[in-house]
Amino acid sequence: MDRLGRLFLLLLLLLSSCGRSPGPHEGPIVLITFDSLRADVVGGLGGTPGLMPHLEGLLREADWGGRAIAASSWNGSATASLLTGLRPWQHQVLWPGRARLLPELVTLAEALAASGYEASGYSSSLWTSRRLGYAQGFGNFAAFHGVNATEALSSLKRERRFVWIHIPQPGVPYLRRDRFLSRLGPKVPPLPARVLPRQLETWFDPSVPLPPARRRRLWALYRLNAAWADDRLGRLLASLRKSGQWDRTLLVVTANHGEEFGEKGQIFHGGNLGRQLLEVPLAVKLPEGFHRRIAPPDTARVAAARIWATLVEAAGGEIPPAVAPSLFRQAPPGVVSELYLGNGTNQFSLVEGDHQLVWESRFAPPDPEYYRPAPENGERRQRDRDALSIPSRAALERLRAAFEATPPLTGRGRPRWTLEIWGSRGGSTPVDDPARAAAMEQRLRQIWGAFGEGEPPPGEEIGRWYTGEPPSRKQGNSRVHSSAVRASGS
DSSP, X not given: OOHHHHHHHHHHHHHHTSSOSSOOOOSOEEEEEEESOOGGGSBTXXXXXXXXXXXXXXXXXXXXXXXXXXXXXXXXXXXXXXXXSOOHHHHXXXXXXXXXXXXXXXXXXXXXXXXXXXXXXXXXXXXXXXXXXXXXXXXXXXXXXXXXXXXXXXXXXXXXXXXXXXXXXXXXXXXXXXXXXXXXXXOOOOOOSEEOGGGGGGGGSTTSOOOHHHHHHHHHHHHHHHHHHHHHHHHHHHHHHHTTOTTTOEEEEEESOOOEESTTXXXXXXXOOOHHHHEEEEEEXXXXXXXXXXXXXXXXXXXXXXXXXXXXXXXXXXXXXXXXXXXXXXXXXXXXEEEOSXXXXXXXXXXXXXXXXXXXEESXXXXXXXXXXXXXXXXXXXXXXXXXXXXXXXXXXXXXXXXXXXXXXXXXXXXXXXXXXXXXXXXXXXXXXXXXXXXXXXXXXXHHTTTSSSOOOTTSOHHHHHHSSOOOTTTTTTHHHHTOOOOTTO
16 A cells, blocks of 8 residues: 555544544553463363463453454464454465565554554564564554563553553463462373474374373463463553553453364464364453443354454444454354465365354365474574474475465365364364355355455455455555455454
């Protein structure tokens, strides 16, 4: 988007915040996200009570506390959807080689700035760095160190301030947090001091089963990380209360995605779209006396991407058609998630109630080098905190060439699908119901393709994807938010 196009869009957002009745929220807005926190590790959502007491308490106290569905299981895609309100194919943050948040997209910080909010962001993740465009709209953007984020919350006043804090746990590296061991119960296996991402590479390959004893150790370490993340959340919430602005703050707490420990034959995240990777906790605390209420019941699973519109609408901003609708409004059922450029496959998920359809299209034969661990090098050690080194560069280049030449949803040959039902206590079970699967397949196609005709290749001008025609240079990609038709079930 050129400068004129961006100014035009932000002016629309600013003008839409004026003259509304009843008035918009005037106090602080705080968004806190965890890295890799699955819902079923949290008490009240299927997890052991007491492991994460601060989050559990917030879920009970909040105006809405329940489960959300992440837009993807890969960090970049999922977080970009949280901060833009768009699905992965819309914002085009699709895989590690295409991880930059495009400047023509309007971030949550920018949209709130159009309503008079000053924004501060705190994140130390590789995938949400300034280098990758995540500082857009933030007057202050810094690495998360705990102290700086707590100070930002404790110093909040009555003015319009937006604060985003990304807690890097319970994601890797997994560390043995001895002071939380008692929260795991009486039978804790012997645990190593730490586990780095590269030590998990072997079991990212679905053909290599995760041994049960190792799974128990990793699951225990992950839950210790979750307890540590909750401790950090507790400090942040205490700082917010200390500011005196608790009652006036619109607070949202969620996670970018979950984590897998062999449930679908893999470990870590970003390898598939199973429940353990998509279902995350969500708590929404509205300001005291706020005139709006969350529309879906807290028993429903909602799209995490709807947070963007919820916060912008609360501040008085206009919600563009392309963005997932706010939680203040009813929306068609169904949540779509996407995962691109796997080992020859793209994956799509549609969750409706307790049913999930996973659709897999193929763009190339599987590459035998895809799961081959990369050799040790300095760059890899530097990335150990954030990501596995899979796939190898050679395999990725071969797969990427085929991916870019293949329709993403249809693929080559007949796509495969699986239908599952999610149990009330976690997990999922395959279901043989061809009629339901066919109906869900049709809805998935409708939702995914609601913004244009055909299946354009990745990197196609975003304006063309939304409007079905190339954008003019004067309008740029302002059509990303202003000219698209809303997709049902976003």
